[in-house]
Structure formats: structure tokens, C-alpha cells
Amino acid sequence: MDLNWTPQQNMLLRMVGEFTDNEIAPYDMQIDRDGKYPAGLFQKLVDTGFLGLMLPKEYGGAAFDPEITAEVIRRMAVGNASAAVTLEGHYKTLDQIIKFGTQRLKDDYLPTATKRIFAFSMTESTGGSNPLGIQTTAKRSGNGWILNGNKIMITNGGLAEVYCVLVKTAPEELSVFVVDKDMPGFSFGKQEDFIGLRGVPVGEIVLSDVHVDNDHLLGKVGDGPMLGDSAHDDARILMGAALTGIMEHALQVATDYAKERKALSTPIGQLQSIQRKLADITMGKETTKLLYQRAAALKLAGRPYSEEATMTKAYGSRTAVAACDDALQVLAGYGYSREYPLAHLMMDARAMEIAEGTVEKMRGQIATAELAK
Numbered sequence: 072m073d074l075n076w077t078p079q080q081n082m083l084l085r086m087v088g089e090f091t092d093n094e095i096a097p098y099d100m101q102i103d104r105d106g107k108y109p110a111g112l113f114q115k116l117v118d119t120g121f122l123g124l125m126l127p128k129e130y131g132g133a134a135f136d137p138e139i140t141a142e143v144i145r146r147m148a149v150g151n152a153s154a155a156v157t158l159e160g161h162y163k164t165l166d167q168i169i170k171f172g173t174q175r176l177k178d179d180y181l182p183t184a185t186k187r188i189f190a191f192s193m194t195e196s197t198g199g200s201n202p203l204g205i206q207t208t209a210k211r212s213g214n215g216w217i218l219n220g221n222k223i224m225i226t227n228g229g230l231a232e233v234y235c236v237l238v239k240t241a242p243e244e245l246s247v248f249v250v251d252k253d254m255p256g257f258s259f260g261k262q263e264d265f266i267g268l269r270g271v272p273v274g275e276i277v278l279s280d281v282h283v284d285n286d287h288l289l290g291k292v293g294d295g296p297m298l299g300d301s302a303h304d305d306a307r308i309l310m311g312a313a314l315t316g317i318m319e320h321a322l323q324v325a326t327d328y329a330k331e332r333k334a335l336s337t338p339i340g341q342l343q344s345i346q347r348k349l350a351d352i353t354m355g356k357e358t359t360k361l362l363y364q365r366a367a368a369l370k371l372a373g374r375p376y377s378e379e380a381t382m383t384k385a386y387g388s389r390t391a392v393a394a395c396d397d398a399l400q401v402l403a404g405y406g407y408s409r410e411y412p413l414a415h416l417m418m419d420a421r422a423m424e425i426a427e428g429t430v431e432k433m434r435g436q437i438a439t440a441e442l443a444k
């Protein structure tokens with residue numbers, strides 16, 4: 072289902088489609104093989120204005136609403152899911168600064184977000200699904216705070232220049248601060264060698280006596296869990312869009328192949344067993360799209376969207392892995408070859424059963440929301 076875009080939105084979406092077709096899709100296989108973006112691609116994303124897409128106009132952005140932002144992510148993910156997820160990580164972080172930052176923090180940082188990537192960092196070796204296990208601390212010092220600890224597996228870690236960081240301000244109290252890579256005591260650590268979304272740098276940051284002003288606290292002291300949930304919700308809508316794009320890509324490959332490949336004289340697309348797979352991929356793609364569009368519409372309307380956003384990613388991630396597996400089976404031996412993108416599409420989708428909350432935790436959240444009704 073396509074939403075009723077305005078003529079101006081349609082023009083912008085056409086530009087996104089052209090950018091994806093010309094600058095991203097041709098490098099899809101190369102990005103997976105090399106484990107990084109081709110030289111110059113990130114700068115093209117910056118120069119074309121993608122970093123400021125959903126940023127309010129007063130900070131130099133294009134003020135895209137949640138529905139069209141998700142549509143951009145979907146269209147880009149058809150070309151390459153890594154590029155879409157790099158933007159997703161940036162947008163969900165900006166969302167939290169827009170919602171919970173002090174005016175001074177917003178004035179200082181948001182105008183730079185059209186050129187610099189922002190990232191949200193919660194995970195540590197001792198705390199992924201269970202944030203109270205983290206060990207990074209913030210201690211009061213004069214008019215500000217001193218931060219110590221390290222964060223791992225951060226989307227865009229190493230590429231991003233500004234990080235929202237979940238810390239302990241007391242043994243049972245979590246808070247979030249904004250840290251700049253140029254602050255004394257900030258350094259980068261290990262980069263992950265992940266099996267999917269190979270273009271996205273995912274890495275560690277190390278904080279060693281990093282001093283931040285009070286203005287760098289997001290929300291209030293103790294708001295960490297609420298902020299983490301809010302970041303997850305915003306990310307999950309965009310991940311639903313990225314997953315839909317991955318399924319669209321897999322479907323294109325599978326249908327093109329099914330029209331050409333013959334079982335003796337019959338195109339395999341005429342076989343019921345192959346048609347069933349194509350139909351399942353199509354239904355999975357369209358249901359995930361409806362879920363993320365519904366969550367985005369609720370967000371745009373200022374209504375609660377947490378459960379819908381969670382369903383989008385919980386359903387969409389498993390569905391996309393199964394869809395890519397079906398598409399791989401349509402191509403059979405060629406599907407299993409790196410000559411075709413299906414293995415990497417499956418691994419790209421697989422990341423989203425883990426990042427921004429595991430499917431196990433998300434099922435718990437959905438059930439808890441239903442039990443509370």
C-alpha cells in the first residue's frame with residue numbers, strides 16, 4: 072500500500088529512488104564483500120542532505136514527518152540495507168535529543184547533525200538486554216558530570232561523532248548523557264566484524280574521565296530506561312521499513328529468476344511450489360509495511376506507538392529472514408552462491424532480530440502491553 076503523498080513529497084521520493092538506484096544499489100554486493108561503504112558514498116549521503124532529513128527546519132533540516140522518513144528508509148533499503156540502517160541509527164538518536172534535550176544542547180548540537188552522525192549507545196559486555204547490568208558511571212563534579220566506562224556494538228560506532236550514552240548515576244539509577252568525540256578522554260575501541268549489514272560500522276567507544284556540563288543530560292536523572300525505550304520505539308519503526316525494503320529486494324531477485332529459469336520447458340514461476348514461496352514473500356513484505364506505516368501514523372498523530380513499533384520489528388525481522396530463505400530456495404544452487412545477494416539479504420535481516428532489542432524481549436513487551444489492557 073502506498074500512502075497519499077503530496078506532489079512535493081512524491082518529488083522528494085523520486086529523488087531518493089534515483090539516488091538509491093544510481094549511488095547505492097550498484098554497490099550492494101561490493102559493500103557486503105568489503106565490509107565497508109565505497110569511498111565517497113558517505114560524503115554523498117551528507118551532501119545530498121540525508122542526515123538532516125527529519126531534523127526540524129530551525130536546525131537546518133528538511134523536517135520530514137515519521138511516515139515519509141520511514142518511506143525513505145524503505146526505498147533506500149531496497150538498494151542496500153546497510154545505508155538505510157546507518158540513517159536509522161542517526162535519526163532515532165536525533166529524535167531523542169529533539170524530545171528530551173535542553174534548548175542549549177539542541178542549539179549547540181542539532182545544527183551540526185546535517186553533517187555529523189549521531190549514535191545511541193546502551194550495550195556493554197555486561198548489559199545488553201538487561202541494562203541494569205551496565206557498568207559505565209556518571210558522577211557529579213562541580214557544575215557537571217564525569218563519565219567513565221565503555222560501550223560496545225554501537226551502530227555507526229567510529230563513524231558517528233556524537234553519542235547518547237546510557238550510564239549509572241546511582242547503583243539502581245540509569246541516565247543518558249550526550250558526549251562528543253572531541254571531548255578529552257573520549258576514544259574509539261574495537262570494531263565488530265558482523266555477518267550482516269556489512270556496510271554499517273558497529274564499534275566501541277571508551278570514556279575515560281570525560282567531563283560534560285549539566286546541559287548534556289537528556290531528560291532528568293533516572294530517565295535512562297524511559298529514554299532507552301523511546302529510542303527503541305523510534306528505531307523499530309524505521310527498522311520495519313528497512314526490513315520491508317530487504318523483502319522487496321529479495322522478491323525482485325526471486326521473481327526475475329522464476330520468469331527465466333525453466334524446469335525442462337516450463338518456467339519455474341509456473342510451478343505451484345515456487346508460486347507459494349513468491350506469495351509468502353509478498354504477504355510478509357506487505358504486512359510488515361502495514362505495521363510500520365501504522366506505527367509511523369500513530370507517531371505522527373502524537374498517539375502512543377510503542378507496542379505497534381515493537382510488533383513491526385518483532386514480526387518484520389523473523390518474516391524477512393524467512394522471506395530471504397524462500398527467495399534463496401527459488402534460486403536453489405544459485406541462491407546459495409555469493410553471485411546473488413540472497414545470503415547477505417538474509418544476514419542483513421537477521422541483525423534486526425537482535426539490534427534495538429531482541430525478538431525475545433520484544434515478545435515480552437508486547438505480551439506485557441496486552442496484559443495491562
Ligand SMILES: Cc1cc2nc3c(=O)[nH]c(=O)nc-3n(C[C@H](O)[C@H](O)[C@H](O)COP(=O)(O)OP(=O)(O)OC[C@H]3O[C@@H](n4cnc5c(N)ncnc54)[C@H](O)[C@@H]3O)c2cc1C
Pocket residue numbers: 160190191192193194198199200201223224225226227265268273422425426427428429430431432435
Ligand atoms: C547490528 C547490531 C547493531 C547494534 N547496534 C547497537 C546500538 O546502536 N546501540 C547499542 O546500545 N547496542 C547495539 N547493539 C547491541 C544490541 O542492542 C544487543 O546485542 C542486544 O540488546 C542483546 O544484548 P546481548 O547481545 O548482550 O545479548 P543478551 O542480553 O546476553 O541476550 C542473550 C539471549 O538471552 C535472551 N535474553 C536475555 N535477557 C532477556 C530477558 N530479560 N528477557 C528475555 N530474553 C532475554 C536474549 O533475547 C538473547 O536471546 C547492536 C547489535 C547488533 C547485532
